[in-house]
Amino acid sequence: MTSRDEILAAIRKHQPPVREPPHLDGAWTIYSDRLAQFASVLAAIGGGFIRAADAARADGQLRDLAVYRDAKLIVSTVSGIGQSTVDLASISDPHQLETVDFAVLPGQFGVAENGAIWVTDRNLKHRVIYFIVQHLALVIAADQIVDNMHQAYERLTFDRAEFGAFIAGPSKTADIEQSLVIGAHGPRSLTVICLG
Amino acid sequence: MNHATLAIDFIANGERAHWHDAALWFVREKRDTAARSLPEWEALRETASAVKAHTMSRLAEYLEQFERQATKLGAKVHWARDAAEHNRIVLEILQSHGVKKLVKSKSMLTEECHLNPFLERHGIEVVDTDLGERIVQLAGQPPSHIVMPAIHFKKEEIGTLFHEHLHTAAGASDPNYLAEAARHHLRDKFMRADAGLTGVNFAIAETGGCVVVTNEGNADLGVSLPKLHVASMGIEKIIPRAKDLGVFLRLLARSATGQPISVYSSHFHGPRPGGELHIVIVDNGRSALLGKKHFQGSLKCIRCGACMNTCPVYRRSGGFSYQSTVPGPIGSILAPARDPKHYYSLPYASSLCGSCTDVCPVKIDIHHQLLAWRREIVDGGHLPRSKRLAMKLASVVLRNTWLYRSVGRMARLSLRWMPRFVVYNRWNTWGRQRDLPPMPRKSFRQQYQERYDQPGRNPRGDS
Numbered sequence: 001m002t003s004r005d006e007i008l009a010a011i012r013k014h015q016p017p018v019r020e021p022p023h024l025d026g027a028w029t030i031y032s033d034r035l036a037q038f039a040s041v042l043a044a045i046g047g048g049f050i051r052a053a054d055a056a057r058a059d060g061q062l063r064d065l066a067v068y069r070d071a072k073l074i075v076s077t078v079s080g081i082g083q084s085t086v087d088l089a090s091i092s093d094p095h096q097l098e099t100v101d102f103a104v105l106p107g108q109f110g111v112a113e114n115g116a117i118w119v120t121d122r123n124l125k126h127r128v129i130y131f132i133v134q135h136l137a138l139v140i141a142a143d144q145i146v147d148n149m150h151q152a153y154e155r156l157t158f159d160r161a162e163f164g165a166f167i168a169g170p171s172k173t174a175d176i177e178q179s180l181v182i183g184a185h186g187p188r189s190l191t192v193i194c195l196g
Numbered sequence: 197m198n199h200a201t202l203a204i205d206f207i208a209n210g211e212r213a214h215w216h217d218a219a220l221w222f223v224r225e226k227r228d229t230a231a232r233s234l235p236e237w238e239a240l241r242e243t244a245s246a247v248k249a250h251t252m253s254r255l256a257e258y259l260e261q262f263e264r265q266a267t268k269l270g271a272k273v274h275w276a277r278d279a280a281e282h283n284r285i286v287l288e289i290l291q292s293h294g295v296k297k298l299v300k301s302k303s304m305l306t307e308e309c310h311l312n313p314f315l316e317r318h319g320i321e322v323v324d325t326d327l328g329e330r331i332v333q334l335a336g337q338p339p340s341h342i343v344m345p346a347i348h349f350k351k352e353e354i355g356t357l358f359h360e361h362l363h364t365a366a367g368a369s370d371p372n373y374l375a376e377a378a379r380h381h382l383r384d385k386f387m388r389a390d391a392g393l394t395g396v397n398f399a400i401a402e403t404g405g406c407v408v409v410t411n412e413g414n415a416d417l418g419v420s421l422p423k424l425h426v427a428s429m430g431i432e433k434i435i436p437r438a439k440d441l442g443v444f445l446r447l448l449a450r451s452a453t454g455q456p457i458s459v460y461s462s463h464f465h466g467p468r469p470g471g472e473l474h475i476v477i478v479d480n481g482r483s484a485l486l487g488k489k490h491f492q493g494s495l496k497c498i499r500c501g502a503c504m505n506t507c508p509v510y511r512r513s514g515g516f517s518y519q520s521t522v523p524g525p526i527g528s529i530l531a532p533a534r535d536p537k538h539y540y541s542l543p544y545a546s547s548l549c550g551s552c553t554d555v556c557p558v559k560i561d562i563h564h565q566l567l568a569w570r571r572e573i574v575d576g577g578h579l580p581r582s583k584r585l586a587m588k589l590a591s592v593v594l595r596n597t598w599l600y601r602s603v604g605r606m607a608r609l610s611l612r613w614m615p616r617f618v619v620y621n622r623w624n625t626w627g628r629q630r631d632l633p634p635m636p637r638k639s640f641r642q643q644y645q646e647r648y649d650q651p652g653r654n655p656r657g658d659s
Contacts, residue, residue, distance in 0.1 A: 008256045010483035019246070019250045111457075127416075166457060176327070183376075
């Protein structure tokens with residue numbers, strides 16, 4: 001008997017009687033102003049927030065950020081926001097992205113309850129870009145914010161080989177005496193740009 | 197092993213034990229604030245518990261579904277009966293890809309399997325990349341907590357450790373400075389790694405995806421630079437549907453650290469283009485635990501660590517006193533399931549106050565299971581002889597009214613006049629940290645009779 005069959009047989013032998021799954025449509029918290037809630041949680045978890053009517057104005061506000069102004073190597077895959085100095089498509093080995101200072105990337109939607117943004121690697125050559133850059137900006141439309149995680153998963157389908165992640169704030173650690181340090185291994189800052 | 201004996205050194209340094217206690221209580225309070233911010237907290241716990249109970253009742257089916265879906269997406273699924281088989285499978289995968297350097301994100305399963313020393317014996321450099329895990333790895337220690345592996349370290353000690361290994365300035369202990377040094381050190385390791393290994397927080401049967409949660413981003417860096425990703429998971433990590441994650445991700449970080457969600461909740465569906473994803477599904481005693489009626493509920497655990505942060509015994513005795521990969525209340529259920537003789541003392545490392553049960557996000561009845569374990573330990577004959585004899589003696593005395601009264605009388609008399617060194621002898625372990633209360637002159641029974649067995653008076657006062 002293979003290990004697989006042996007394990008499954010042992011589980012079948014010990015499985016308790018069938019219990020029905022619970023329904024997931026509870027009275028989950030929703031917010032009267034999702035954008036305000038999102039922005040306030042984002043600030044609490046160390047994220048920056050830019051609200052702009054359109055890409056041009058967002059680009060202007062981005063240039064006001066010191067971390068953007070100081071950036072030498074920049075990747076932007078959002079048209080009109082940020083000026084790319086590195087062409088992601090021309091890079092074959094993700095290791096070459098180690099020195100990128102700033103990236104502007106699209107997010108799919110935000111979650112008001114926890115300040116997270118859903119991102120994927122669809123049409124993105126190297127998913128490591130989300131994690132390896134020194135500073136990250138994610139762009140979402142202001143009307144693309146759901147109340148809570150239940151609504152978030154209602155929007156998501158996983159029917160192909162793809163990477164996806166909720167990103168909530170900059171990389172952080174509290175492993176040294178519970179002192180919060182922003183910028184553990186990944187981005188030292190996260191700015192969310194809300195358009196519209 | 198004996199928990200109380202192993203805790204002696206930890207307790208001996210009172211100031212430090214207090215510091216440890218306070219550090220964990222701080223995290224517990226953050227958890228409370230996060231939980232109170234959601235009016236539906238109890239409904240979430242209830243739902244999470246029910247999802248896990250349902251999953252367990254159809255676990256084999258869900259594992260098969262997960263395997264089918266993951267394979268369809270291009271992942272390779274492996275099965276390991278025990279730790280040795282898990283380690284062998286991982287080594288084979290690494291060797292067949294010529295891997296010399298491996299970066300790992302936090303995985304308590306690989307700690308349980310002692311994967312690191314095994315791979316190192318076969319010439320593979322293994323670097324733990326979670327900062328806390330890297331600290332304990334450099335110190336040659338196991339983690340003392342499952343979420344905060346280096347919670348027992350003071351920043352000055354980390355400074356000394358980093359000075360030695362990462363060449364930071366002597367005497368430096370600023371957390372920002374030390375974390376920055378670790379960032380450079382570990383980013384260098386990420387850049388040179390041939391493969392990345394992660395644990396799995398949740399495996400979705402319906403979609404074949406693995407979800408890995410970190411705050412530092414170390415798991416993602418580790419498996420997005422090299423082409424090879426190995427993910428090790430216990431059979432209990434399965435959840436049926438992606439939408440169940442809505443419940444679990446709301447509970448996990450809030451329970452663990454008080455954050456509304458961890459910084460990175462990464463969903464891996466299949467390998468990335470040109471890469472490989474190997475998923476190793478490990479039993480290692482879990483299917484047997486599923487068959488233990490009183491204890492199968494412990495398989496619901498999502499490893500948030502909340503029961504440790506709240507436990508008065510864990511906070512005051514430290515993670516190492518459990519000598520188990522998962523310490524604290526939940527570890528005291530899991531460890532004896534593995535080896536009741538060796539871990540007989542862990543179910544006693546609890547005051548049964550029930551705080552663990554109150555904070556558990558998946559509503560495991562932890563303190564009830566600890567009590568149930570005590571019964572198993574006694575019935576299995578795993579208590580040391582001294583404890584067995586004492587229990588037997590107590591049982592005889594408590595069953596015999598005459599004997600019980602006489603022993604009580606003798607104790608009340610003798611404890612009053614016996615010299616201190618006789619009472620606090622070396623067998624009186626109870627009296628090591630505290631004094632006995634002063635002996636009353638009369639027994640409860642006598643006092644009761646004097647008060648109420650008089651005409652016109654009765655205990656309820658309704659004459």
